[in-house]
Amino acid sequence: MAGPSEIFRPDLLAGRVAIVTGGGTNLGRQATAELLACGAQVVIAGRREEVLAATADELGEGCSYVSGDVRERADADRIVGGALDRHGRLDVLVNNAGGQYFVPAEAIAAKGWRAVMRLNVEGTMTMTHAVAEAAWLGRPGAGGTVINVTVSPHHGMPAMAHTGAARAAVEALTAELAERWREDGVALVAAAIGRFDTESLRKYPEIVVRQAARSVPLQRLGRMQEFAWLVAFLASPVGHGLSGTTVTLDGAADNWWGAWPPELIADDEGTVPTEARRAEPPA
Numbered sequence: 338m339a340g341p342s343e344i345f346r347p348d349l350l351a352g353r354v355a356i357v358t359g360g361g362t363n364l365g366r367q368a369t370a371e372l373l374a375c376g377a378q379v380v381i382a383g384r385r386e387e388v389l390a391a392t393a394d395e396l397g398e399g400c401s402y403v404s405g406d407v408r409e410r411a412d413a414d415r416i417v418g419g420a421l422d423r424h425g426r427l428d429v430l431v432n433n434a435g436g437q438y439f440v441p442a443e444a445i446a447a448k449g450w451r452a453v454m455r456l457n458v459e460g461t462m463t464m465t466h467a468v469a470e471a472a473w474l475g476r477p478g479a480g481g482t483v484i485n486v487t488v489s490p491h492h493g494m495p496a497m498a499h500t501g502a503a504r505a506a507v508e509a510l511t512a513e514l515a516e517r518w519r520e521d522g523v524a525l526v527a528a529a530i531g532r533f534d535t536e537s538l539r540k541y542p543e544i545v546v547r548q549a550a551r552s553v554p555l556q557r558l559g560r561m562q563e564f565a566w567l568v569a570f571l572a573s574p575v576g577h578g579l580s581g582t583t584v585t586l587d588g589a590a591d592n593w594w595g596a597w598p599p600e601l602i603a604d605d606e607g608t609v610p611t612e613a614r615r616a617e618p619p620a
């Protein structure tokens with residue numbers, strides 16, 4: 338059962354209906370629990386029915402599922418149709434399903450590049466169009482919010498060139514569609530997230546996982562609950578005010594160009610030196 342929200346009113350999203358892709362696991366699951374705690378009804382989607390069924394069962398009332406592959410338009414239409422049949426409306430789409438594998442740029446096979454593009458860019462576009470066309474576009478008084486999960490930092494990630502490119506495309510689409518669909522009452526926001534304390538992170542090479550927290554200025558991994566709060570916040574009316582924007586939740590990684598503390602200039606304790614004061618104050 339999803340407990341009460343620690344920070345939001347229980348009726349913040351009362352009467353709202355959301356779809357969360359990848360809602361059966363990790364970050365998507367936590368976001369679903371928070372949306373439920375804020376009064377929304379949530380349909381979770383993913384390919385593995387047994388995972389979705391277990392999560393919907395655990396989260397309880399208000400949570401249901403439709404299995405499907407976000408890359409396939411027929412599946413996307415079925416997910417959206419299932420949500421509309423059940424609830425009669427749709428207010429929020431969280432495009433959270435996504436991912437990549439850790440690989441140096443020069444070793445990315447063409448098939449792997451396409452797989453990452455297809456999941457993150459096409460999957461996001463396919464779901465977004467399926468929801469917008471079925472529930473929002475050309476329907477006065479309708480409209481809703483799309484929250485696209487992307488990745489931070491934006492200034493280059495080792496072994497993540499394919500996903501960096503894919504997520505940049507999603508952020509560009511977020512801004513573009515926010516402008517194009519504004520008059521239909523559709524808001525789109527990207528949530529660019531850093532490194533989170535999830536089971537999914539642990540598939541990466543051991544050294545990457547071990548150093549992940551230390552590599553960001555905040556010096557810790559993001560907490561799943563923090564991601565869930567951001568999703569609920571963006572699903573609230575403030576999401577319309579942020580339409581077209583990319584919000585980062587990344588331990589300040591985007592504000593810094595490398596590992597923290599900066600290894601080339603810090604001492605063994607991680608202390609960055611301070612320059613000597615001027616001998617004479619300026620006249």
Ligand SMILES: CCCCC/C=C/C(=O)SCCNC(=O)CCNC(=O)[C@H](O)C(C)(C)COP(=O)(O)OP(=O)(O)OC[C@H]1O[C@@H](n2cnc3c(N)ncnc32)[C@H](O)[C@@H]1OP(=O)(O)O
Pocket residue numbers: 435436437438439440446447448449450452453456488531532537538541545546549
């Ligand atoms: C400090 C680290 C920061 C990390 C920030 C981000 C963290 C996260 O996102 S955590 C969430 C992680 N979750 C996921 O990634 C889940 C979703 N991911 C996937 O499903 C796959 O990784 C996918 C994106 C590749 C899509 O899978 P699918 O379409 O099923 O593709 P295939 O598995 O059939 O692979 C196709 C093709 O891709 C290449 N490839 C895939 N995995 C690897 C690998 N580990 N190493 C090398 N190459 C890989 C390869 O070319 C595959 O073709 P075949 O060789 O013919 O199998």
Ligand SMILES: NC(=O)C1=CN([C@@H]2O[C@H](COP(=O)(O)OP(=O)(O)OC[C@H]3O[C@@H](n4cnc5c(N)ncnc54)[C@H](OP(=O)(O)O)[C@@H]3O)[C@@H](O)[C@H]2O)C=CC1
Pocket residue numbers: 358359360361362363364365382383384385386388405406407408433434435436437456460486487488489530531532533534535537538
């Ligand atoms: N964890 C982290 O530190 C970070 C995560 N992110 C991003 O956050 C999002 C959630 O990640 P996280 O929870 O950690 O990882 P998960 O691997 O748990 O999430 C991926 C989810 O997407 C679903 N999914 C994958 N492919 C498809 C598909 N083709 N169609 C439908 N559903 C699909 C999976 O379910 P199924 O396999 O059953 O289909 C799974 O539930 C992803 O976009 C990820 O890249 C970004 C930065 C950091």
